[in-house]
Amino acid sequence: MTGDPELQALLRLTAWLSPAFPIGSFAYSGGLERAVADGLxxxxxxxxxxxxxLISHGSVWNDAVFLVESHRCQAEPARVAEVAALAEALAGSRERHQETLLLGEAFLAAARAWPDGVFERLPDKVxxxxxxxxxxxxxxxxxxxALAAFLHAYASQAVSSGIRLGVAGQKDGVAVLAGLEQRLLEVARRAATSTLDDLGSATVQADIASLRHETQATRLFRS
Known part of the structure; x- marks a missing residue:
């Protein structure tokens, strides 16, 4: 790195988790569309x-744990492959599986603009x-x-989905993000020291919504 390493790292993190980063996350709601249709x-x-x-107790918490584990073992190809296989296996529905793999593939393709040996250490699909x-x-x-930015990006995308689905306006959406700030910080701190033993979710309704979305006739989102 040249210049200020911390500022450069911040710029990269901001770019990678920006809504403008070309991974197509706008196309997915993670079951939220079905939850709106069901009145939840x-x-x-x-x-x-x-x-x-979802951030504290659901699929997003598990994603945070997986992020930290892959961050921790990114220099060990065999270990990161094991973690990647577990993350894929824990996708709770066909659409959830499709979403996380396609987003991962798109993220790696775009992030190659910043060359690094990590891309050769990862499986083809993660x-x-x-x-x-x-x-x-x-x-x-x-x-x-990394966790704080990742969680905030998820919350921002979910709020955007809620606005598009008509359950909140833009002003309300900003208020939702502001209200979630402390939780995002707390979960980022907790997840930063987590291990795979901390995996687990208790959001049954969200899991069912994700499954039910697969048969929803009219929809805006792919999940």
Whole structure:
């Protein structure tokens, strides 16, 4: 790196987890569309509760744990391959599996603009949090910072989905993000010291919504 390493790392992290980074995350709702159709999410308050629960106790928490583990072992190809296989196996539905693998593939393809040996150490296809964790780790970005940006990117995308689905306006969406800030920080700190033993979720309704979305006739999102 040249110049200020911390500032350069911040710029890269901002670019990789920006909504403008070409991974196509805007096309997925992670089951939120089905939750809206089923009346589980109806307004800004229930949208905030849905997002916050997934971050603290659901699939997003597991993604955070996988991100940290791949960040930790990105220099060990055999180990990162094992973690990648576990992350793929824990995808709870066909659409969830498709989403995380396609986002991971798109992330790695775009992140190659910043050359690094990490791309040769990863399997051909990896889940999105594995890709983000390995690349941020290889570029010397601390796990807590990577987690905070990753979780915020998820929350921002989920809020955007909620706005597109008509359960919140833009002003309400900003308020939801502001209200989630402390939770994002707490989960980032907790996940930064996690191990694979901390994997686990308790969001059955969200898992069912993801499965039910597969048969939804009219939809805006791919998951």
């Amino acid at each position: 999410v109806t307004d800004a308050a229930s949208l905030a509760a849905w997002i916050g629960t 889940a999105y949090p594995i890709a983000v964790g390995a690349v941020t780790g290889a570029h010397g970005i601390g796990p807590e910072k």
